[in-house]
Amino acid sequence: MSTENKTVESIPAITIRFAGDSGDGMQLVGTRFTDTSAVFGNDLATLPAFPAEIRAPQGTIAGVSSFQVQIADFDILTPGDNPDVLVAMNPAALKAHLHDLAPNGMLILNEDAFEEKNITKAGYKVDPRESGELDGYRVFQVPMEKLTKEALEEFDLPGRAVLRSKNMVALGLISWTFNRPLEDTENWINNKFSKLPEIAKANIKALKTGYNFGITVEAFHHTYVVEKAALPAGEYTNINGNIGLSWGLIAAAKKANLDLFYGSYPITPASDILHELSKHKNFNVITFQAEDEIAAAAASVGASFTGKLAVTGTSGPGLALKSETISLALSAELPLVIVNVQRGGPSTGLPTKPEQSDLMFALYGRHGESPLPVVAAKSPSHAFYAAYEASRIALKYMTPVILLSDNYVATGSEPWNLPNTEELNELETNIITKLNTEDGFLPFLRNVDTFARPWALPGTPGLEYRVGGLEKEEGTGNVSYDAANHQYMTDMRAWKVSNIANDIDKLEIHGDETADTLVLGWGSTYGGITQAVNRLNEKGVKVASAHFVHLNPFPDNTLEVISKFKQVIIPELNTGQLLKLVREAFLVDARGINKVSGEPFTAQELTDKIEAIINE
Amino acid sequence: MSKIPVTYKRTDLQSDQEVKWCPGCGDYTILASVQNFMAEMGISKEKIVFVSGIGCAARFPYYMNTYGVHSIHGRAPAVATGVSVSNPDLSVWVVSGDGDALSIGGNHLIHALRKNVNIKILMFNNQIYGLTKGQYSPTSEEGKKTKSSPFGSVEMPLNPMSLAIGAEATFVARSIDMDRDLTAGILEEAKNHKGSAFVEIYQNCNVFNDKAFEQLTNKETKVANRINLVHGEKTVFGEDGHKAVVIRNGIAQIVDTKDVDESEIYVHNIHEENPSIAFSLSRLSHGPYGPTPLGVFRKVQRDTFTEEVHDQIDNAKEQKGEGELDKLIRSLGTWDVS
Numbered sequence: 008m009s010t011e012n013k014t015v016e017s018i019p020a021i022t023i024r025f026a027g028d029s030g031d032g033m034q035l036v037g038t039r040f041t042d043t044s045a046v047f048g049n050d051l052a053t054l055p056a057f058p059a060e061i062r063a064p065q066g067t068i069a070g071v072s073s074f075q076v077q078i079a080d081f082d083i084l085t086p087g088d089n090p091d092v093l094v095a096m097n098p099a100a101l102k103a104h105l106h107d108l109a110p111n112g113m114l115i116l117n118e119d120a121f122e123e124k125n126i127t128k129a130g131y132k133v134d135p136r137e138s139g140e141l142d143g144y145r146v147f148q149v150p151m152e153k154l155t156k157e158a159l160e161e162f163d164l165p166g167r168a169v170l171r172s173k174n175m176v177a178l179g180l181i182s183w184t185f186n187r188p189l190e191d192t193e194n195w196i197n198n199k200f201s202k203l204p205e206i207a208k209a210n211i212k213a214l215k216t217g218y219n220f221g222i223t224v225e226a227f228h229h230t231y232v233v234e235k236a237a238l239p240a241g242e243y244t245n246i247n248g249n250i251g252l253s254w255g256l257i258a259a260a261k262k263a264n265l266d267l268f269y270g271s272y273p274i275t276p277a278s279d280i281l282h283e284l285s286k287h288k289n290f291n292v293i294t295f296q297a298e299d300e301i302a303a304a305a306a307s308v309g310a311s312f313t314g315k316l317a318v319t320g321t322s323g324p325g326l327a328l329k330s331e332t333i334s335l336a337l338s339a340e341l342p343l344v345i346v347n348v349q350r351g352g353p354s355t356g357l358p359t360k361p362e363q364s365d366l367m368f369a370l371y372g373r374h375g376e377s378p379l380p381v382v383a384a385k386s387p388s389h390a391f392y393a394a395y396e397a398s399r400i401a402l403k404y405m406t407p408v409i410l411l412s413d414n415y416v417a418t419g420s421e422p423w424n425l426p427n428t429e430e431l432n433e434l435e436t437n438i439i440t441k442l443n444t445e446d447g448f449l450p451f452l453r454n455v456d457t458f459a460r461p462w463a464l465p466g467t468p469g470l471e472y473r474v475g476g477l478e479k480e481e482g483t484g485n486v487s488y489d490a491a492n493h494q495y496m497t498d499m500r501a502w503k504v505s506n507i508a509n510d511i512d513k514l515e516i517h518g519d520e521t522a523d524t525l526v527l528g529w530g531s532t533y534g535g536i537t538q539a540v541n542r543l544n545e546k547g548v549k550v551a552s553a554h555f556v557h558l559n560p561f562p563d564n565t566l567e568v569i570s571k572f573k574q575v576i577i578p579e580l581n582t583g584q585l586l587k588l589v590r591e592a593f594l595v596d597a598r599g600i601n602k603v604s605g606e607p608f609t610a611q612e613l614t615d616k617i618e619a620i621i622n623e
Numbered sequence: 624m625s626k627i628p629v630t631y632k633r634t635d636l637q638s639d640q641e642v643k644w645c646p647g648c649g650d651y652t653i654l655a656s657v658q659n660f661m662a663e664m665g666i667s668k669e670k671i672v673f674v675s676g677i678g679c680a681a682r683f684p685y686y687m688n689t690y691g692v693h694s695i696h697g698r699a700p701a702v703a704t705g706v707s708v709s710n711p712d713l714s715v716w717v718v719s720g721d722g723d724a725l726s727i728g729g730n731h732l733i734h735a736l737r738k739n740v741n742i743k744i745l746m747f748n749n750q751i752y753g754l755t756k757g758q759y760s761p762t763s764e765e766g767k768k769t770k771s772s773p774f775g776s777v778e779m780p781l782n783p784m785s786l787a788i789g790a791e792a793t794f795v796a797r798s799i800d801m802d803r804d805l806t807a808g809i810l811e812e813a814k815n816h817k818g819s820a821f822v823e824i825y826q827n828c829n830v831f832n833d834k835a836f837e838q839l840t841n842k843e844t845k846v847a848n849r850i851n852l853v854h855g856e857k858t859v860f861g862e863d864g865h866k867a868v869v870i871r872n873g874i875a876q877i878v879d880t881k882d883v884d885e886s887e888i889y890v891h892n893i894h895e896e897n898p899s900i901a902f903s904l905s906r907l908s909h910g911p912y913g914p915t916p917l918g919v920f921r922k923v924q925r926d927t928f929t930e931e932v933h934d935q936i937d938n939a940k941e942q943k944g945e946g947e948l949d950k951l952i953r954s955l956g957t958w959d960v961s
């Protein structure tokens with residue numbers, strides 16, 4: 008191998024997007040490149056995007072799947088804005104993603120896929136390589152299919168299996184271009200195909216073929232390296248939000264000394280939580296795949312009644328079905344965590360796209376006066392802590408809690424500096440085993456600090472009690488239609504929730520505290536907002552940010568924080584839901600930056616929009 | 624279940640809440656049957672959980688001095704599934720109405736039955752929506768005039784026994800409120816059954832659907848109309864057993880006993896794996912009109928959902944050891960930054 012002509016340019020960060028047909032294995036290529044970079048020591052963040060259809064017609068735009076990763080030698084918070092490198096495995100992938108590629112960006116095309124049939128299928132009238140629309144990019148055409156076929160000739164594999172390895176050629180070439188070693192991926196392939204050694208060998212050959220193509224072809228002799236990031240010391244893993252959330256629930260159950268029950272009905276993008284939890288039965292986790300979301304929630308209420316940490320997870324359409332059951336948990340004052348991994352709505356909407364449009368639904372989507380705490384995850388690794396926090400509140404206050412995530416948090420990944428699990432706080436419960444008055448058991452006699460009622464579990468002698476959705480008399484829990492009692496219980500349920508404001512983390516200010524402008528956010532916009540504020544501060548623009556994890560109740564210092572600023576800007580992936588809440592609760596003339604396109608904000612987009620408002 | 628058999632007085636199982644059904648309602652009789660049965664069932668009351676949906680019948684848990692959840696309309700089988708699978712040690716009973724179980728909750732009913740969750744479902748069938756004051760239900764007969772069907776219902780009613788058998792239920796039985804002995808016997812069989820039990824109990828709603836089951840309760844008609852299904856016995860009924868059930872080409876038929884050879888008379892076998900005969904018996908009547916089978920239709924053994932879920936957990940612990948958080952969060956591979 009002659010590598011003497013190679014030059015290596017060191018760059019602080021790079022954003023690469025792999026795009027191809029759903030069957031082209033782009034998610035795999037992206038994850039492999041990410042893992043290798045993580046082990047190498049870069050900071051990184053990823054954003055996968057899949058079509059909602061499992062196998063949309065091959066070669067069409069609808070069938071394009073992509074994976075974007077930003078790697079950096081410094082601390083980053085988002086998967087990058089416009090990619091610097093786009094790998095397009097076919098004309099449809101090019102058409103779907105070219106508009107995002109940064110000016111003068113590197114465009115690597117699988118030239119074998121640019122046949123007339125595919126070009127037409129993608130909706131091009133003329134071959135884009137000849138129409139001039141690729142001017143302004145650095146285009147590299149690579150005969151990936153031909154290379155794969157030649158390389159795998161020696162193997163006795165059917166033609167389709169051979170072509171499937173072309174993603175490894177792409178990965179090999181990118182690994183060369185960004186100076187990433189192949190060992191990690193080779194080990195991974197050997198592991199994955201340990202029972203199919205021929206396939207393993209073929210994939211490794213394809214990987215090396217891509218790499219060697221870089222060595223031989225002069226066009227690829229200018230290579231790049233992104234050095235290690237100076238991350239805080241620690242042991243890291245690369246985590247996505249669905250897994251982080253699942254582990255947070257397992258950790259919470261452990262630290263509460265309870266077993267976990269997870270009731271769910273499959274729905275994108277929440278299903279991976281069900282998949283993940285169902286693997287961990289050795290943690291005494293019961294996963295229940297119900298006949299529908301109503302049953303999933305109802306069974307979780309039953310589990311909660313018996314003393315489990317009960318959780319029911321879904322996405323928007325499923326949350327709608329759970330509404331009545333959540334009211335039951337609220338009225339019966341049973342702990343329950345309801346996970347809503349938000350996607351584009353309304354109705355079936357955009358199943359694989361992120362949106363923050365269920366905030367109002369989480370807060371108010373029930374009949375009657377039915378307040379409950381709402382917690383939101385702000386990044387993939389934070390999903391662990393958000394799940395832990397939602398469980399803590401549910402158990403301590405005997406209430407259902409809605410935990411919001413979204414497709415961006417759920418499927419995106421980032422390095423997570425692993426916590427010392429011994430330092431995670433033990434979680435309190437209200438389990439009771441003895442009578443709470445001399446005259447007998449009062450299931451609605453409350454804790455004077457938290458207003459939580461005692462949690463008597465079936466199997467405990469002497470505490471037999473009945474609970475349901477009819478209004479209960481304070482103390483006895485007996486059915487009561489008394490007017491004053493209903494007023495009292497309604498107020499009590501509201502106090503119980505608002506009182507939690509004293510027991511949650513305060514809202515923290517990030518950035519320039521002396522600024523006039525505060526950017527306020529919640530959930531998955533955390534990375535984008537923080538990065539935007541950092542960029543503006545670096546440019547000398549005075550601005551600060553604060554991010555809600557608790558959306559009901561808000562932290563008790565929220566008014567104090569907001570009052571420090573003259574202007575409040577609220578970016579959200581909805582039409583202005585937190586905006587309404589903040590305007591109503593704090594009487595501030597806040598401004599929204601809103602987007603409902605099924606895509607996350609990029610940091611640059613937010614930087615520009617925030618700056619524009621400041622400069623008005 | 625507790626090792627030392629416990630016995631109670633009926634009053635031990637009565638809660639301190641005043642029973643609020645209409646005077647004369649069949650629900651009172653069933654409540655008494657259940658309390659009497661449970662006093663002697665041998666399970667201590669802290670291990671008993673009643674789960675109900677919404678309806679007159681669904682008030683039942685409030686009157687039992689056991690654990691209880693009065694949940695939401697139709698969802699009791701799902702709530703009970705969560706209770707049962709979370710604590711297999713409990714004796715879990717669902718009380719439901721015909722609207723609750725078969726209309727809004729039809730989906731949950733069939734899935735609880737097919738999964739063979741270890742819960743006992745008592746469906747009080749009064750062929751009417753009682754609590755909402757008298758609309759027709761999924762078991763009301765065609766032509767039934769109610770507030771919501773002033774010109775008569777135009778709907779084909781469901782046959783709950785057929786439905787349960789079709790839903791792979793392992794235990795299917797029918798009783799009637801007035802026959803306390805039959806109810807007690809069925810409850811005993813249901814309690815001993817491993818898995819889900821579905822028990823339909825015909826229940827008179829004297830306010831909105833009085834005398835719906837008269838043919839089966841009236842002294843003059845009941846002998847002619849009650850086909851008592853007794854395991855191991857020839858299925859004959861009517862005055863002096865002059866009617867019999869035979870199975871011809873797999874189909875249950877009613878014949879005059881004198882017209883058939885004795886050997887042709889169907890000998891009831893609740894343990895028959897193949898559900899066809901039980902299903903066919905369920906088709907002898909479509910509502911309590913004319914000769915109607917009562918008793919246990921089917922009782923077969925199958926692994927329960929509750930046990931299998933816990934077997935998998937036990938196996939996982941045996942193979943992988945008790946889960947450790949520190950291992951879990953490192954399971955996708957880690958790297959060190961110093």
Ligand SMILES: Cc1ncc(C[n+]2csc(CCOP(=O)(O)OP(=O)(O)O)c2C)c(N)n1
Nearest residue numbers: 677678679680696720721722723752753754
């Ligand atoms: C979601 C919902 N829809 C409707 C109702 C009103 N509702 C209460 S009970 C009932 C029907 C009950 O009929 P059934 O189950 O036969 O019980 P019964 O009163 O006859 O014992 C209805 C429609 C409700 N409580 N909840």
Ligand code: SF4
Nearest residue numbers: 644645648679753828
């Ligand atoms: S309405 Fe009918 S079912 Fe309901 S309590 Fe009265 S009599 Fe019983």
Ligand SMILES: [Mg+2]
Nearest residue numbers: 720721749751
């Ligand atoms: Mg009814």
